[in-house]
Amino acid sequence: MNKWFKWACFALLIIFISETKAQEKVTVGEKQILFSKILKENREIWVHLPKTYDDNSISPAKYPVIYLLDGENNFEYYAGMTDFLSRPPYADLPECIVVGIKNTERTRDLTPTKSQKKSPVNPNLILFADSGGSENFRSFIQKELKPFIRKQYRTQEYSVLVGHSFGGLFAIHDFLTHPDDFNAYVANDPSLWWDHKILISKTRDYLEKNKKFPAKKSLYVSQADNEEQQKNWNSDMTQAINEFRTIVEQNGTLNYKHTFFKGEVHGTVSYPGNYEALKFIFNGFRTNIKEFAKSPEQLEEKYKTFSDTIGAEFIPSESYLNIIIKFMKNNEFKNAETYFMNLKNKLYPDIQ
Amino acid sequence: MNKWFKWACFALLIIFISETKAQEKVTVGEKQILFSKILKENREIWVHLPKTYDDNSISPAKYPVIYLLDGENNFEYYAGMTDFLSRPPYADLPECIVVGIKNTERTRDLTPTKSQKKSPVNPNLILFADSGGSENFRSFIQKELKPFIRKQYRTQEYSVLVGHSFGGLFAIHDFLTHPDDFNAYVANDPSLWWDHKILISKTRDYLEKNKKFPAKKSLYVSQADNEEQQKNWNSDMTQAINEFRTIVEQNGTLNYKHTFFKGEVHGTVSYPGNYEALKFIFNGFRTNIKEFAKSPEQLEEKYKTFSDTIGAEFIPSESYLNIIIKFMKNNEFKNAETYFMNLKNKLYPDIQ
Numbered sequence: 107m108n109k110w111f112k113w114a115c116f117a118l119l120i121i122f123i124s125e126t127k128a129q130e131k132v133t134v135g136e137k138q139i140l141f142s143k144i145l146k147e148n149r150e151i152w153v154h155l156p157k158t159y160d161d162n163s164i165s166p167a168k169y170p171v172i173y174l175l176d177g178e179n180n181f182e183y184y185a186g187m188t189d190f191l192s193r194p195p196y197a198d199l200p201e202c203i204v205v206g207i208k209n210t211e212r213t214r215d216l217t218p219t220k221s222q223k224k225s226p227v228n229p230n231l232i233l234f235a236d237s238g239g240s241e242n243f244r245s246f247i248q249k250e251l252k253p254f255i256r257k258q259y260r261t262q263e264y265s266v267l268v269g270h271s272f273g274g275l276f277a278i279h280d281f282l283t284h285p286d287d288f289n290a291y292v293a294n295d296p297s298l299w300w301d302h303k304i305l306i307s308k309t310r311d312y313l314e315k316n317k318k319f320p321a322k323k324s325l326y327v328s329q330a331d332n333e334e335q336q337k338n339w340n341s342d343m344t345q346a347i348n349e350f351r352t353i354v355e356q357n358g359t360l361n362y363k364h365t366f367f368k369g370e371v372h373g374t375v376s377y378p379g380n381y382e383a384l385k386f387i388f389n390g391f392r393t394n395i396k397e398f399a400k401s402p403e404q405l406e407e408k409y410k411t412f413s414d415t416i417g418a419e420f421i422p423s424e425s426y427l428n429i430i431i432k433f434m435k436n437n438e439f440k441n442a443e444t445y446f447m448n449l450k451n452k453l454y455p456d457i458q
Numbered sequence: 459m460n461k462w463f464k465w466a467c468f469a470l471l472i473i474f475i476s477e478t479k480a481q482e483k484v485t486v487g488e489k490q491i492l493f494s495k496i497l498k499e500n501r502e503i504w505v506h507l508p509k510t511y512d513d514n515s516i517s518p519a520k521y522p523v524i525y526l527l528d529g530e531n532n533f534e535y536y537a538g539m540t541d542f543l544s545r546p547p548y549a550d551l552p553e554c555i556v557v558g559i560k561n562t563e564r565t566r567d568l569t570p571t572k573s574q575k576k577s578p579v580n581p582n583l584i585l586f587a588d589s590g591g592s593e594n595f596r597s598f599i600q601k602e603l604k605p606f607i608r609k610q611y612r613t614q615e616y617s618v619l620v621g622h623s624f625g626g627l628f629a630i631h632d633f634l635t636h637p638d639d640f641n642a643y644v645a646n647d648p649s650l651w652w653d654h655k656i657l658i659s660k661t662r663d664y665l666e667k668n669k670k671f672p673a674k675k676s677l678y679v680s681q682a683d684n685e686e687q688q689k690n691w692n693s694d695m696t697q698a699i700n701e702f703r704t705i706v707e708q709n710g711t712l713n714y715k716h717t718f719f720k721g722e723v724h725g726t727v728s729y730p731g732n733y734e735a736l737k738f739i740f741n742g743f744r745t746n747i748k749e750f751a752k753s754p755e756q757l758e759e760k761y762k763t764f765s766d767t768i769g770a771e772f773i774p775s776e777s778y779l780n781i782i783i784k785f786m787k788n789n790e791f792k793n794a795e796t797y798f799m800n801l802k803n804k805l806y807p808d809i810q
Contacts (some may be wrong), residue, residue: 112464129488129489130487130488130489131488132485132488132504132534132537134534135488136482136483136484137481137482138481152542154484181484182486182537182541183538184538185484185534186535186539187535187538187729190729191726191729193725195725196723196725198726251744257753327675371548373545373548381730399601
């Protein structure tokens, strides 16, 4: 037994060394399991942390969080996209934590009402029998997932919800029923045809009751070039999205952008949609490092304007300040260098 | 000693279990080290394999390879981008292996000539002292890296080179001096200002000697909106790219696309550039699954046309055929289902 144990340990040692050494992996996230009391099941969550998250040379920072539906389909490219777009000095957005939510019962979780349909091909087949659970799924996100993420990671109180198809339906429904859940909502080719276009009625109801959409909230909708879909059973897809667009644009108060992507179909539109959505939501975040040589006070002014527009406080990150200071030093802009050293000490006093 | 060994093994066991179980990672690639006799140094390579690479339910397939310069800056998002764009049934490109090459001496490897410059800020500082090694680096890629990748992975004889800035300079130089190295070349905001625009002269020389650019080769160039750069020392950046564009477009034979990205600067243009480049290079690859219900023979015809255009043979992948067969079955297109079953057995006889 003793000998056996030794050999087993030796074998494990070899496996361990070979696993850790020979084939180092490029990783973009970690998987977490969270038991949901609300949904009565385990949920798998994929979490991407930005590059500076574990950088010991700066003070521990807090990051906005992007909640990504259909996590298993979108996580890898989305993580890479946010990293690229948040890279200083020409960052289009702050560095973000991305939380991908993996599906279990997708139709149940993402649809707002129970609505069944006979399959157009086989009438014996009932489609969407398990629909109508989105309020429950929303509770899971707000009451279980968000607290879990806040507890495990350093998060800033700014969050975005991103969905596609039924996920886009969920995002717009969440926006209409709980507009304070997120600061921004992204709906790629949302299934607004759902249940006799029930969200179109809900949008009208919302405006009748509230008159205006909430200020300082963003909603981005991408629309695919679904020529094919005009011809089949969910032909009201395009029509419903256009109706929604008309209502929202007529009302005018919302920070809303709608893009029709020529040549992209329902299954491909979310990639360019997500790229454009990020640029839209964080529009005004990008600054020009060269401008600060002569007027360094502009940095804080730009962040103030951006924060006012977006409705949440954003300050220059310590890593960006380090890049600015290095730039001023290398180019011998002494005054600006001193200015930004002082600003860094003011904003991040911990590591003076 | 014996006791100590047992405890050490026990500790390792715990680490091993916790590493493998508690925190499963989302990975997009594996790192490899390759000693280059030509460069006399170790080179780190990051390799991304497509989703179906290890799918045991299909015959082992071969994949085109994309060689990505500045691997450490682009690998994660690029891997995710190719995965998304090659997802059936609406794939814009075949699934690809992505090989990211990490830099050691970037300026040495990516510049074609020795060209020094006094720093405009500090004249005592000589810039680019170690430039001019691109022919050596090209030999490393062709004679060492490509054989290494071919040996380790199942590759198809179709390859793409992707570079940005000095990497774009390298890509265009490689295209002009060794047009058979790759099937397609991508140059994002290439540094064509290098060494008194030496590549402009080389482009003219190439055309004087060969009259035409090679057929069935693709070259994509993205150009940033570098307003700032007009004002400083490398103001010939934009001018050189425009000159190159004029020469290539006037000649006309090359499958060439040039895009100017408004609002994108030198550091941000490679992301949208790479997205558009992939769509351009593989233009014609996307097929419409719904069309094949009534005329199934169109699938092979479309692949034949695409292969002729691109100058390399591409056939429908087994995983795509499986999706088509499932679609025909679910929608009760019996004839098409049989047709594609037969096609699959013809193209992939191993697993009949």
